[in-house]
Amino acid sequence: MNRHQGVTMLTALNSLNVSSTVRDRYSGAALERESQLCCPVNYDSRFLSAIPQEVLERDYGCGDPSKYVAPGDVVLDLGSGGGKICFIAAQVVGPTGRVIGVDCNDEMLALARRSQSFVANAIGFDNIQFCKGRIQDLKLDLDHLDNLLKEAAVASSSDWLRITEIVDQLRQTSPLIANDSVDVVVSNCVLNLVNPDDRRNLFQELFRVVKPGGRAVISDIVASHDVPASMQGNADLWSGCISGAWRENRFLAAFEEAGFGGLEILERSTTPWQIVEGIQFRSMTVRAHKILINDSGSQDHSNPAEIVYRGPWKSVQDDLGNTFVRGEYSSVSKSIADVLQRPPYASEVICVSGQSPDLNDQGCCGPAGCC
Ligand SMILES: C[S@@+](CC[C@H](N)C(=O)[O-])C[C@H]1O[C@@H](n2cnc3c(N)ncnc32)[C@H](O)[C@@H]1O
Numbered sequence: 537m538n539r540h541q542g543v544t545m546l547t548a549l550n551s552l553n554v555s556s557t558v559r560d561r562y563s564g565a566a567l568e569r570e571s572q573l574c575c576p577v578n579y580d581s582r583f584l585s586a587i588p589q590e591v592l593e594r595d596y597g598c599g600d601p602s603k604y605v606a607p608g609d610v611v612l613d614l615g616s617g618g619g620k621i622c623f624i625a626a627q628v629v630g631p632t633g634r635v636i637g638v639d640c641n642d643e644m645l646a647l648a649r650r651s652q653s654f655v656a657n658a659i660g661f662d663n664i665q666f667c668k669g670r671i672q673d674l675k676l677d678l679d680h681l682d683n684l685l686k687e688a689a690v691a692s693s694s695d696w697l698r699i700t701e702i703v704d705q706l707r708q709t710s711p712l713i714a715n716d717s718v719d720v721v722v723s724n725c726v727l728n729l730v731n732p733d734d735r736r737n738l739f740q741e742l743f744r745v746v747k748p749g750g751r752a753v754i755s756d757i758v759a760s761h762d763v764p765a766s767m768q769g770n771a772d773l774w775s776g777c778i779s780g781a782w783r784e785n786r787f788l789a790a791f792e793e794a795g796f797g798g799l800e801i802l803e804r805s806t807t808p809w810q811i812v813e814g815i816q817f818r819s820m821t822v823r824a825h826k827i828l829i830n831d832s833g834s835q836d837h838s839n840p841a842e843i844v845y846r847g848p849w850k851s852v853q854d855d856l857g858n859t860f861v862r863g864e865y866s867s868v869s870k871s872i873a874d875v876l877q878r879p880p881y882a883s884e885v886i887c888v889s890g891q892s893p894d895l896n897d898q899g900c901c902g903p904a905g906c907c
Pocket residue numbers: 558562594595596597598614615616617618619620621638639640641644669670671672723724725726729730777
């Protein structure tokens with residue numbers, strides 16, 4: 537977003553309290569199905585029979601990121617709503633995995649929490665936890681804070697300052713979601729609801745909580761063009777997942793700016809979900825990787841490995857700016873070779889033996905390597 541677009545968006549948003557607009561809309565939608573918020577999604581029917589009907593009918597997702605979790609994963613679902621994605625993911629990750637749903641809406645949390653024992657009985661284990669938190673501030677455990685506030689009288693600015701100190705301390709001493717603790721962060725139609733002022737924090741939080749080598753798989757509504765200022769102040773359009781939608785390329789850029797790499801558009805609906813003022817709004821699912829590069833080794837060419845890019849493109853560039861030409865040997869450091877042997881790159885490259893005898897001991901083609 538350039539400075540001019542940022543200023544216009546803020547001006548329009550000044551008259552709209554994004555948090556309370558979103559809270560009011562989803563409090564109502566937790567109690568009663570709101571069909572305007574429903575974007576058709578085909579979930580894997582094998583997982584649906586274990587989920588209560590009231591959760592299935594209050595489905596406000598736009599994609600299915602649970603397709604991209606694996607057995608044993610620790611999964612974090614941002615904006616878990618009635619819990620549907622958590623209940624599906626719980627079955628995919630199985631009893632050796634774990635699922636954490638985070639939402640800041642009391643009514644949505646109540647719906648998810650009262651459905652949890654139904655799902656546990658149906659699948660035979662309980663590996664889910666629903667937590668109260670804001671996804672742009674995943675250190676702050678709002679359930680914990682609710683308990684503290686029951687005891688704390690706030691009658692003056694001094695009381696309020698004391699509370700803010702306690703809140704800061706809570707973030708440090710008992711973060712809701714710890715650094716590097718999650719294999720995969722998923723989210724289904726939520727990020728667009730976050731206030732633009734909080735979006736940099738939001739993506740930083742996503743990056744913070746994912747384990748090195750882990751990933752984010754996010755389904756959200758994106759826009760074919762920047763959403764104009766005239767639509768920004770409309771509460772219905774904002775809480776209805778329209779006005780806060782990123783333009784497609786800006787959505788991808790937000791992952792990159794936070795430090796993610798290896799971005800992939802996994803799904804992008806051809807038919808728009810809605811067209812408002814000529815702008816197409818559609819569902820997109822993006823996967824982004826927290827790529828583990830050993831910084832001390834990334835510039836270390838003393839133990840180079842050699843790789844060949846398979847194609848089909850004539851050449852490609854990675855997120856660090858390295859170019860690989862189809863069919864040609866490229867010398868890379870040991871740390872880059874380690875990265876290239878993991879998803880999403882492993883299927884794109886072939887590790888080849890080079891001239892250096894060191895390669896068999898240290899390079900990617902050694903005994904534990906990929907050849
Ligand atoms: C469109 S619904 C999607 C719910 C769910 N992911 C699904 O697939 O049905 C948006 C959800 O995100 C929650 N939400 C919105 N902004 C949030 C925020 N900043 N932090 C935590 N939850 C948020 C809302 O309370 C609501 O439950």
